[in-house]
Amino acid sequence: xxxxxxxxxxxxxxxxxxxxxxxxxxxxxxxxxxxxxxxxxxxxxxxxxxxxxxxxxxxxxxxxxxxxxxxxxxxxxxxxxxxxxxxxxxxxxxxxxxxxxxxxxxxxxxxxxxxxxxxxxxxxxxxxxxxxxxxxxxxxxxxxxxxxxxxxxxxxxxxxxxxxxxxxxxxxxxxxxxxxxxxxxxxxxxxxxxxxxxxxxxxxxxxxxxxxxxxxxxxxxxxxxxxxxxxxxxxxxxxxxxxxxxxxxxxxxxxxxxxxxxxxxxxxxxxxxxxxxxxxxxxxxxxxxxxxxxxxxxxxxxxxxxxxxxxxxxxxxxxxxxxxxxxxxxxxxxxxxxxxxxxxxxxxxxxxxxxxxxxxxxxxxxxxxxxxxxxxxxxxxxxxxxxxxxxxxxxxxxxxxxxxxxxxxxxxxxxxxxxxxxxxxxxxxxxxxxxxxxxxxxxxxxxxxxxxxxxxxxxxxxxxxxxxxxxxxxxxxxxxxxxxxxxxxxxxxxxxxxxxxxxxxxxxxxxxxxxxxxxxxxxxxxxxxxxxxxxxxxxxxxxxxxxxxxxxxxxxxxxxxxxxxxxxxxxxxxxxxxx
Amino acid sequence: xxxxxxxxxxxxxxxxxxxxxxxxxxxxxxxxxxxxxxxxxxxxxxxxxxxxxxxxxxxxxxxxxxxxxxxxxxxxxxxxxxxxxxxxxxxxxxxxxxxxxxxxxxxxxxxxxxxxxxxxxxxxxxxxxxxxxxxxxxxxxxxxxxxxxxxxxxxxxxxxxxxxxxxxxxxxxxxxxxxxxxxxxxxxxxxxxxxxxxxxxxxxxxxxxxxxxxxxxxxxxxxxxxxxxxxxxxxxxxxxxxxxxxxxxxxxxxxxxxxxxxxxxxxxxxxxxxxxxxxxxxxxxxxxxxx
Numbered sequence: 001x002x003x004x005x006x007x008x009x010x011x012x013x014x015x016x017x018x019x020x021x022x023x024x025x026x027x028x029x030x031x032x033x034x035x036x037x038x039x040x041x042x043x044x045x046x047x048x049x050x051x052x053x054x055x056x057x058x059x060x061x062x063x064x065x066x067x068x069x070x071x072x073x074x075x076x077x078x079x080x081x082x083x084x085x086x087x088x089x090x091x092x093x094x095x096x097x098x099x100x101x102x103x104x105x106x107x108x109x110x111x112x113x114x115x116x117x118x119x120x121x122x123x124x125x126x127x128x129x130x131x132x133x134x135x136x137x138x139x140x141x142x143x144x145x146x147x148x149x150x151x152x153x154x155x156x157x158x159x160x161x162x163x164x165x166x167x168x169x170x171x172x173x174x175x176x177x178x179x180x181x182x183x184x185x186x187x188x189x190x191x192x193x194x195x196x197x198x199x200x201x202x203x204x205x206x207x208x209x210x211x212x213x214x215x216x217x218x219x220x221x222x223x224x225x226x227x228x229x230x231x232x233x234x235x236x237x238x239x240x241x242x243x244x245x246x247x248x249x250x251x252x253x254x255x256x257x258x259x260x261x262x263x264x265x266x267x268x269x270x271x272x273x274x275x276x277x278x279x280x281x282x283x284x285x286x287x288x289x290x291x292x293x294x295x296x297x298x299x300x301x302x303x304x305x306x307x308x309x310x311x312x313x314x315x316x317x318x319x320x321x322x323x324x325x326x327x328x329x330x331x332x333x334x335x336x337x338x339x340x341x342x343x344x345x346x347x348x349x350x351x352x353x354x355x356x357x358x359x360x361x362x363x364x365x366x367x368x369x370x371x372x373x374x375x376x377x378x379x380x381x382x383x384x385x386x387x388x389x390x391x392x393x394x395x396x397x398x399x400x401x402x403x404x405x406x407x408x409x410x411x412x413x414x415x416x417x418x419x420x421x422x423x424x425x426x427x428x429x430x431x432x433x434x435x436x437x438x439x440x441x442x443x444x445x446x447x448x449x450x451x452x453x454x455x456x457x458x459x460x461x462x463x464x465x466x467x468x469x470x471x472x473x474x475x476x477x478x479x480x481x482x483x484x485x486x487x488x489x490x491x492x493x494x495x496x497x498x499x500x501x502x503x504x505x506x507x508x509x510x511x512x513x514x515x516x517x518x519x520x521x522x523x524x525x526x527x528x529x530x531x532x533x534x535x536x537x538x539x540x541x542x543x544x545x546x547x548x549x550x551x552x553x554x555x556x557x558x559x560x561x562x563x564x565x566x567x568x569x570x571x572x573x574x575x576x577x578x579x
Numbered sequence: 580x581x582x583x584x585x586x587x588x589x590x591x592x593x594x595x596x597x598x599x600x601x602x603x604x605x606x607x608x609x610x611x612x613x614x615x616x617x618x619x620x621x622x623x624x625x626x627x628x629x630x631x632x633x634x635x636x637x638x639x640x641x642x643x644x645x646x647x648x649x650x651x652x653x654x655x656x657x658x659x660x661x662x663x664x665x666x667x668x669x670x671x672x673x674x675x676x677x678x679x680x681x682x683x684x685x686x687x688x689x690x691x692x693x694x695x696x697x698x699x700x701x702x703x704x705x706x707x708x709x710x711x712x713x714x715x716x717x718x719x720x721x722x723x724x725x726x727x728x729x730x731x732x733x734x735x736x737x738x739x740x741x742x743x744x745x746x747x748x749x750x751x752x753x754x755x756x757x758x759x760x761x762x763x764x765x766x767x768x769x770x771x772x773x774x775x776x777x778x779x780x781x782x783x784x785x786x787x788x789x790x791x792x793x794x795x796x797x798x799x800x801x802x803x804x805x806x807x808x809x810x811x812x813x814x815x816x817x818x819x820x821x822x823x824x825x826x827x828x829x830x831x832x833x834x835x836x837x838x839x840x841x842x843x844x845x846x847x848x849x850x851x852x853x854x855x856x857x858x859x860x861x862x863x864x865x866x867x868x869x870x
Contacts (some may be wrong), residue, residue, distance in 0.1 A: 023679065026678070026679070026681065029678035029679070030678070030679065033675050033678065033826075034666075036671075037666065037667070040666045040667070041666055081702055098662045099662045099663065099664055099665060100660060100662025100663075101661065101662055101663050101664060102654070102721075103624075103627070103629055103658045103661060104656070104658070104661055104663075104676070104718075104721060106628075106629055107627045107628060107629055107651060107654065107656040107658075107681055108649040108651055108676075108679040108680050108681075108725075109647075109648045109652050109679075109680075109681060110679050111648075259645070260631070261628055261629050261630070261631075263647045263648055265648075
């Protein structure tokens with residue numbers, strides 16, 4: 001039997017068991033078409049290019065360390081990309097009905113299982129293209145700006161894929177389930193936007209622990225392919241995939257109810273399988289997620305783990321040798337060992353030389369005789385700190401040293417040394433968990449306790465002694481502009497300050513005001529006396545950390561009372577911390 | 580190869596009876612005629628497995644309609660209203676339709692099909708660039724892509740120009756040799772030129788089954804050619820519902836299907852056409868059988 005003038009169609013599979021090879025072949029064909037339909041047309045590629053431009057922009061800025069690549073893909077492409085593509089992904093019913101092809105398709109031997117599976121795979125593949133293009137653009141830009149990072153690209157890809165692709169699967173599943181349920185573009189888009197934006201903006205233990213991990217990668221800078229957190233992230237992403245399985249099960253359950261003519265022979269078995277996957281994946285991944293709000297817990301564990309790495313490295317061994325690249329630099333003040341995350345090589349020498357120049361001003365940081373000074377890059381820290389006498393810097397300190405050469409390295413290291421020293425005296429731990437009080441979430445920010453003012457004042461003292469009065473005068477002029485009123489007008493003033501060449505790292509207006517009070521006292525009483533008073537007061541008051549975030553205010557007030565009495569100042573000279 | 584329908588009944592959730600005890604055996608090229616709301620599209624959608632009947636039994640090529648996958652592999656369906664993905668080209672659309680029909684998607688074959696419906700020269704055009712008639716032809720090609728044993732087409736010539744309609748009729752005639760084609764339409768001439776048998780549906784019931792000649796014969800002796808003064812036309816049209824009218828030599832020459840010639844007018848008996856038989860069947864309670 002044939003159509004006149006047309007070769008006969010020898011059917012590939014005139015009959016077949018549901019779920020058999022012919023159905024797999026059909027899913028493959030349909031998924032390819034779905035992919036072509038989504039990626040056909042300029043709108044898709046404009047969106048992809050827009051996403052890619054974000055990564056290129058970072059590379060050109062020079063902030064494109066290997067870890068940042070994946071991070072950026074988490075924060076940027078992961079959140080924005082799916083939102084752009086959600087209407088295209090949720091095409092289970094809506095698009096086919098809109099263009100009128102639905103009855104042509106439904107009168108063919110296409111099962112509900114094939115329809116859902118193909119649209120999911122095609123949609124996921126299209127999102128993966130977004131990711132691949134962004135990665136390629138990033139690699140190309142990085143190759144031009146920092147070619148030495150390219151050898152680590154495979155690690156970047158692996159980590160980024162681990163973080164990104166399961167989330168893309170979740171978004172695709174969400175779109176399909178919503179379209180299966182309502183068949184309306186607006187609902188698909190609104191649900192996706194609500195989930196994505198909601199997980200980004202809302203706080204609270206449930207959202208942070210359960211919803212946010214789906215979208216928000218934890219700070220994995222330091223775990224870049226090297227550490228035990230890969231496992232945790234994998235578990236986290238198992239949660240994403242488990243939710244995806246649940247959404248696909250929902251879509252598979254809904255579709256035959258909304259489109260009853262679709263065959264469902266194998267669909268029920270697959271739905272059951274997906275639900276088993278949901279339960280298993282959910283159970284496995286729930287263990288770390290239930291231990292604590294996930295993003296918080298990871299930060300906590302990551303900081304503790306990183307400090308353990310510092311101790312191990314200082315003792316001559318590291319759990320993972322590739323975690324840092326060690327640079328040993330001989331300086332006039334002795335050897336300095338700089339442990340940097342990969343890709344930061346050129347910062348080592350400026351940092352070591354800056355350390356040699358500044359060390360005389362920080363006697364407490366001097367290593368024991370015969371030992372080198374050790375400086376580590378701590379990717380998880382919020383504040384530079386001392387770990388058993390070793391200085392642990394922030395990645396931005398290293399980036400400043402890398403970009404700005406010795407002058408900037410001196411300034412960055414001065415700030416880091418001062419902050420680490422005073423945070424150590426205040427006994428602020430590496431990690432301070434946030435707390436919820438009366439519905440408000442409080443978490444630690446560097447500079448919100450008395451140590452911020454002491455550290456800033458100390459920097460000015462050292463800056464004047466090391467770089468001279470002119471350098472200090474210029475620095476003070478910049479800080480004087482950062483009054484509380486100025487900060488009210490420009491919440492990003494400290495970033496502006498940083499761009500202008502000052503220290504500029506997150507501090508508070510309170511710290512600046514109290515630092516100026518201390519500076520005025522130092523000019524009349526002598527800076528050494530003021531510094532000594534600050535150190536004595538630190539020993540006289542309870543550690544800041546004891547009260548947690550809510551204990552900072554009374555702790556800081558007590559500290560300023562002690563300092564004021566030792567220096568003969570009115571306690572009112574210091575700005576209370578609750579203002 | 581046939582479609583056998585026994586006691587088919589479809590009642591919608593709102594209680595409307597769309598089909599009421601349909602019995603039909605469809606072979607060769609079979610026409611389905613009926614006015615709007617007669618149940619044609621409901622019947623076609625049931626046969627195309629897009630709707631489930633309330634009662635009755637249907638087999639296609641001996642396979643019960645409940646075996647969806649097997650039936651669909653033997654079926655080509657062109658709905659009354661349809662479309663394609665506008666961003667695909669004509670050839671890509673054919674490839675897509677071949678894939679979901681589990682049919683070979685080799686280009687020579689698909690191009691031959693497009694050639695058959697007169698779209699070979701538009702193979703690389705996007706669907707969004709096609710006219711309504713071209714999309715209709717593409718739909719026909721798409722319905723044929725799986726080389727179906729049973730082809731169900733619902734109002735396929737609507738929107739086609741005369742040339743395309745003739746081409747389509749010729750295409751159907753070529754197909755009918757070794758397969759079953761069920762053609763639903765309200766255009767009587769389509770059935771007249773392509774179908775060897777037909778059924779007339781009215782209010783969900785089959786009121787006639789037979790050949791076009793048999794349907795035409797039902798109006799034998801009931802067709803009158805009447806000459807009407809233009810001034811009287813409005814009154815005449817309202818009273819006798821003519822099936823055709825032509826203005827000629829200062830008069831309106833009309834055809835009327837009725838038991839007797841219109842009183843008060845000069846009427847002559849005329850040979851019945853299929854359209855006359857169709858109209859007569861619809862206007863009589865028993866489908867014109869008793870007459």
